Amino acid sequence: MIRNKLVVLYGSQTGQSESIATDIHEDGVFRNYDIELFCLKDEGKLFNISEINCAVMVCSTTGDGDPPENARKFIRNLNRKTLPENHLSQLNYALLGLGDSNYSTFCGGPKKLEKSLKKCGAKSYYNSAFADDATDMEDVIEPWLDGLWPAVEKFFSNKKACMSKNEENETTVIESSAENDTNSENNVINFSGVTAAKIQSCNKSDAQSTKQLNDKEITLNSKDTNFNINLQEVSTKFLDMRICSTQVPLEQCLQKGSDELSNLDLSLPCTFPIYLEIEYLENQLPTSGSYQNGTKFPVASGEIIEAKIDNIRQLTSDDALKRTLEFTLISDKMFDFKPGDSFGICCENEDSEVEWLIKRLALEKSADIPAQLSISKNTPKKSVPAFIPLVFTIRQALKTCFEIRSVPKKPFLRALVECTSDPAENRRLQELVSKQGASEYAQHVREANVCILDILATFVSCQPSFCLLAQHLPRLMPRRYSIANSPLGVSNAIKFAFNVTRFDSHPSRTFTRNGVCTGMLEKIFDKKHQKGLDKTVRIFPTKSTGFCLPDDLSRPIVMIGPGTGVAPFVGFLEHRLALKPSGDFVLGESWLFTGCRHQDKDFLYKDTLEDFKSNGALTHLKVAFSRDVTRPQPKYVQDSLKLCSHEMMKLILSSDAVFYICGDARNMAKNVRQCFIDMIAKCKNCSDEEANAGFKKVVSAKRYLEDIWT
Ligand code: NAP
Numbered sequence: 001m002i003r004n005k006l007v008v009l010y011g012s013q014t015g016q017s018e019s020i021a022t023d024i025h026e027d028g029v030f031r032n033y034d035i036e037l038f039c040l041k042d043e044g045k046l047f048n049i050s051e052i053n054c055a056v057m058v059c060s061t062t063g064d065g066d067p068p069e070n071a072r073k074f075i076r077n078l079n080r081k082t083l084p085e086n087h088l089s090q091l092n093y094a095l096l097g098l099g100d101s102n103y104s105t106f107c108g109g110p111k112k113l114e115k116s117l118k119k120c121g122a123k124s125y126y127n128s129a130f131a132d133d134a135t136d137m138e139d140v141i142e143p144w145l146d147g148l149w150p151a152v153e154k155f156f157s158n159k160k161a162c163m164s165k166n167e168e169n170e171t172t173v174i175e176s177s178a179e180n181d182t183n184s185e186n187n188v189i190n191f192s193g194v195t196a197a198k199i200q201s202c203n204k205s206d207a208q209s210t211k212q213l214n215d216k217e218i219t220l221n222s223k224d225t226n227f228n229i230n231l232q233e234v235s236t237k238f239l240d241m242r243i244c245s246t247q248v249p250l251e252q253c254l255q256k257g258s259d260e261l262s263n264l265d266l267s268l269p270c271t272f273p274i275y276l277e278i279e280y281l282e283n284q285l286p287t288s289g290s291y292q293n294g295t296k297f298p299v300a301s302g303e304i305i306e307a308k309i310d311n312i313r314q315l316t317s318d319d320a321l322k323r324t325l326e327f328t329l330i331s332d333k334m335f336d337f338k339p340g341d342s343f344g345i346c347c348e349n350e351d352s353e354v355e356w357l358i359k360r361l362a363l364e365k366s367a368d369i370p371a372q373l374s375i376s377k378n379t380p381k382k383s384v385p386a387f388i389p390l391v392f393t394i395r396q397a398l399k400t401c402f403e404i405r406s407v408p409k410k411p412f413l414r415a416l417v418e419c420t421s422d423p424a425e426n427r428r429l430q431e432l433v434s435k436q437g438a439s440e441y442a443q444h445v446r447e448a449n450v451c452i453l454d455i456l457a458t459f460v461s462c463q464p465s466f467c468l469l470a471q472h473l474p475r476l477m478p479r480r481y482s483i484a485n486s487p488l489g490v491s492n493a494i495k496f497a498f499n500v501t502r503f504d505s506h507p508s509r510t511f512t513r514n515g516v517c518t519g520m521l522e523k524i525f526d527k528k529h530q531k532g533l534d535k536t537v538r539i540f541p542t543k544s545t546g547f548c549l550p551d552d553l554s555r556p557i558v559m560i561g562p563g564t565g566v567a568p569f570v571g572f573l574e575h576r577l578a579l580k581p582s583g584d585f586v587l588g589e590s591w592l593f594t595g596c597r598h599q600d601k602d603f604l605y606k607d608t609l610e611d612f613k614s615n616g617a618l619t620h621l622k623v624a625f626s627r628d629v630t631r632p633q634p635k636y637v638q639d640s641l642k643l644c645s646h647e648m649m650k651l652i653l654s655s656d657a658v659f660y661i662c663g664d665a666r667n668m669a670k671n672v673r674q675c676f677i678d679m680i681a682k683c684k685n686c687s688d689e690e691a692n693a694g695f696k697k698v699v700s701a702k703r704y705l706e707d708i709w710t
Contacts, residue, residue, distance in 0.1 A: 005034040006152060007047065007055045011071025011109065012039070013062040015477045017098055020141065021058040022385075023411065024148070028056075029380045030272045031149065040074040049074075054092050054125070054155055056148065057113065061099040063545040064706050065108020078116035089121035092155060096144055100133040100710055102665040104673065104699060107132075126151035133710060134666065138446060142438075254444045254508035255458050257431045266434035271414050275379035276467040284370045287391045292384060304346065306536045307331040307494075312525045315497060320601040324564060325525055326484070326497040327537075334492040335541040337483055339571030340548040340660075340707070343494065344478035346538040347517035349405070353453060354398045360456050363466060367395045373470065387475040394466055402473035405451045405516055410441065412472035413455070419468065422461035429459060448508035457510040479517035480542060482662065482707065484567040488578035494539075497567045497604065547660065547707040553579060556588040556657035558648070560672055562595035562624070562637050563604070565663025568707060569594075570605050572660075577617035588657075590617070591644075593637040595624035620644075637668070638675040649683040652676065653694075658703050665708035676704075 006028055010021035021037060028035035038047045040059075062068050067075055078088075095117075097110025107130040114128055126148060131140035252258055307329035315324040337343070358367045370391050373384040388401050398404060408416075414433045420426040431437040432445060444450070452473065456462060481496040500522045501515030514522060524535050549557070549572055559569040569592055580587055592609065596602040603623065612618040622640040634640040641648055651657040659676075661669055673695070681691035698704045 005036065005054070007052045008035065008037045009040055009047075009055055009057045010037075011041075011057075011059040011068045011074070011113065013060050013068035013070075015475055017058040017060040017068070017096075019474045020096065020098075021056075023409070024056055024058070024145070026272065026381070027149070027411075028152075029382075030270075032380065033152070039070050041070040043074050043077070049091065050088060051090075053090055053159075054152070055094070056152070057093055057095045057110075059095065059097055059110040059113050061097070061103070061105075061107055061109035064103050064708075065099075065105025065111075066545070067109035067112055069543050071109065071113060075113055075116050078120050083120060085119075085121055087120040088117060089123075091117070091120075091122040092125045093117060093122055094124065094126035094148060094151060095128040096141065097128065097130040098133070098137065099130060100665065102134045102670060102710060103706070103708065106130070125155045136442075136446075138442070252440075252444075254432075254448065254450060254454065255428065257428060257437065257440050257444075261431050261437055261440060262427070264434075264436050266430050266436055268417075268430055268434050269410060269414050271418060272411070273376075273379055274415075274465065274467050274471060275376050275381040276373050276384060276471050277376050278371050278373055278467055278470075280366060280369045280371045281391060282369060284391050286370050286393050286396055287389050290390050291388070292386045292390065303335065304538050304540045305331045305333050305335065307334070307539050309524065309528075309535050309537065310493060312528055314525070315604050316602045317600065321597055322499040322502075322563075322602065323522070324497055324499050324602065324604055325521065326495060327521065328493055328495045329537060329539060330490075330493045332492060334494065337487055337494065337541060338544065338548050339483065339486045339575045340568045341544050342480050342482045342542050342707075343496075344480050344540050344542050345517055345521075346400075346478045346540070347476070347520050348399050349402075349476065349516060350519065350523075351399070353404060354395060357398055357404060357453060357456070358395060360453075361464070361466060361469075363394055368393050373467070385470065385475070388470065397470070401476055402469070403476045403516075404453065404473060405513070406474050407446055407449060408452055408455060408472070412452075413441075413445070415468055415472060416455065416459070416462050416464055419464045420459055420462040422459075425459040425461050429462070444508045448506045449503065450506075450508050450510075454508065454510045458508075476516075478540070482564075482568045482571075484570045486571050486575035486578055489574050495570075497564050499564055545707065546702065547662075547705050549575060550658050552588075554586055554588045556590065556651055556655055558591045558593070558651060558657055558659045559662075560593045560637050560641070560660065561662040562593075562668060563602075563663055565661075565668070566592075566594045566604055566609075568662055569660070570608060573609075573612040573617045577612065577615060580617060587616070589619040591620040591622070591647075591651075592618055593622045593624075593640050595626060595637045595640070597625065597627040599623075599625050599628055636671070638671050641672070641675055642679065645679045645683070648676075649679055652680070652698055652703075653683070656703070658705065659698070660705050660707070662707045663709070665706075665710045669706055669708040 008021050008025045008028065010017045012018035012021070018039070025035055025037035036047070043049050059071055060068050066072075095110060095114055097107040097114075099107030099109065110128070110130065114124075129140050129144040131137040131144075308331065309327060310330040311328040313326050315326050316322065335343075358364055370393055372391050373388060375381050375384060388397055392401070410433045413429055417426060417429045417433065420429055432441045452469065456464075481498060483494050484497050485493065485495040498518055498521070500518045503509070503513050503515075505512065513519070521537075524537075527535075547568065553576060557572070559572060561567070561569050573590070573592075576587055576590065594604075594609070596604065603625075609618065609621055613621045622634075622637075622644065624634040624636050624640050626635045634643060652659065661672055663669065677688065677691045677695050680686070680694050681688055684691065684694070686694075695704070
């Protein structure tokens with residue numbers, strides 16, 4: 001029996017697709033669809049794809065065009081030769097793919113998924129869209145989401161029409177007559193009655209409704225008169241930290257939009273009610289390892305190790321442009337790994353930010369009381385966010401569960417409109433979520449990378465509940481790092497190196513910040529000098545992407561990794577060195593192309609690499625210094641490659657050498673790829689197209705492997 005309902009499916013590597021799918025599911029729930037949400041990995045367990053009639057799919061890409069780990073089995077199953085061509089002829093789908101055109105295969109994951117669906121006879125009822133992280137994902141995601149619901153609506157009404165026609169003809173065959181519908185103009189958005197009235201009256205600065213909102217605020221805060229003072233203080237403190245840059249005109253910012261916008265009638269997206277309720281459980285202890293339905297977080301496999309920090313060192317000088325740190329972690333339970341593998345760190349939000357948020361939300365009295373979330377009675381939602389422990393404290397949840405630094409999406413800002421009492425602030429938030437204010441949202445929220453802390457520091461009359469935040473804040477995702485050593489050295493230890501991420505100042509941001517995870521690690525490094533090393537970090541293995549040494553170590557290898565991109569190659573070379581005396585084979589020649597800004601400031605692993613060169617693990621070491629002006633070329637790794645083009649062409653065209661590229665995806669990896677294509681064209685005296693085709697052959701033979709990061 002084919003189920004007449006809507007199913008949202010996702011394949012997600014870092015959680016982004018999962019988060020979009022969750023939003024779609026939520027949206028569907030409040031639009032009164034009979035809707036379910038599943039991960040593709042749960043096919044056969046929680047859902048059966050051959051029983052689904054109408055699906056919305058969100059799938060991302062990992063590695064160089066691979067589907068996410070949790071979608072691979074699903075795709076593999078669809079590609080079984082034994083499946084009939086009409087295996088999924090009942091299935092109609094809408095697909096949103098996520099990818100990054102910095103990688104050579106753009107959106108490879110969702111494209112493979114779509115190919116497999118089509119091969120099995122599934123039909124698309126709404127044009128697939130592929131969002132590009134290299135430009136701006138939202139440019140694609142937003143219009144696609146805008147057109148999704150009208151397309152779903154049309155699908156079901158066509159189906160209904162088709163069914164009644166079939167009934168007239170006294171036939172029981174149910175078939176979809178859906179057509180592709182890309183017309184997002186049909187997207188009429190309905191406001192829920194109360195909200196629309198409130199918004200309209202706010203737009204007109206209606207005194208009565210403003211008063212109502214103010215009353216609401218007074219009821220909330222009047223018991224604690226100190227609170228308003230504290231709130232003012234903390235917000236001012238935040239705003240004082242604002243560093244202004246000249247790039248964005250100050251007369252236009254997060255707080256104040258263009259005059260033109262302030263005179264327009266705004267069309268706003270609909271808002272959804274708060275469906276979560278919090279109950280405090282004075283006598284229970286928080287459960288950090290126990291989640292809804294037995295789900296495991298933050299890693300599905302649950303394989304988390306508490307690793308001790310054994311050593312930390314700074315690899316750059318104090319006056320280097322970027323600070324690079326190397327951590328060594330040890331554990332008796334260390335997972336198996338190969339050089340080239342990466343691993344995840346479960347990071348936590350900064351205490352000062354969590355503390356600020358607690359104060360700002362007036363939750364000081366309840367922040368440390370064990371609590372649990374449940375679903376409000378009168379909403380169609382069925383479950384609370386799975387990544388929040390069954391019993392938690394608000395402080396623990398804000399510290400370990402939510403990405404409080406994430407850029408608030410429009411539905412979140414839309415919900416905040418409802419709890420903002422000051423008319424000017426209320427209007428400005430409306431502008432930012434409105435259709436008319438799309439470019440201001442892009443400029444002052446998305447591109448400015450502001451987070452809920454900035455929003456609450458700027459819009460001081462906005463007083464959301466914890467439940468509203470819990471409903472909208474995404475899950476705090478673990479961060480991935482490359483392992484920079486070999487298990488043949490010390491098997492229970494892993495090393496990794498990273499630059500501390502620092503965010504440039506921006507007028508819309510209200511406080512200075514480092515990356516969540518690198519900032520957390522830097523703090524540990526800074527404290528190390530005061531307190532010694534008694535800290536642990538929670539880590540877990542990630543699946544190998546195939547970025548590893550060839551089994552046959554007599555094959556030549558060429559490693560290209562400027563900056564921290566050199567990290568996995570330190571592991572490669574340590575491994576080769578460890579195997580060198582024991583093997584009855586000759587190590588293949590090895591080349592390392594690396595680069596930094598200044599020889600004496602940020603040449604990472606200088607001594608280690610020179611040692612590898614002298615003990616024979618490394619045959620050729622080529623280093624480019626990009627900002628040592630007194631030095632002659634090469635500036636970048638690709639300049640070094642060109643200087644060795646004769647040897648490189650011999651290795652790429654007439655040997656079985658493996659090329660490895662690690663580091664920045666946006667520029668370096670692209671430039672290096674182009675450099676190889678240019679060198680092939682020159683060497684073979686052929687056209688760019690022919691050189692490109694030759695290069696692609698090397699890639700498909702898995703002789704050109706990338707581990708690149710945006
Ligand atoms: P970086 O310090 O920013 O740059 C290293 C060198 O590369 C500098 O000399 C820089 O020169 C140069 N460079 C700049 N543009 C280039 C281009 N188009 N082509 C070639 N070289 C170029 O490097 P990084 O910050 O370490 O970045 C490495 C990347 O690897 C990051 O994206 C990082 O996320 C990633 N990665 C991370 C890990 C990890 O475990 N977290 C592991 C491996 C790699 P100028 O600045 O003078 O132009």
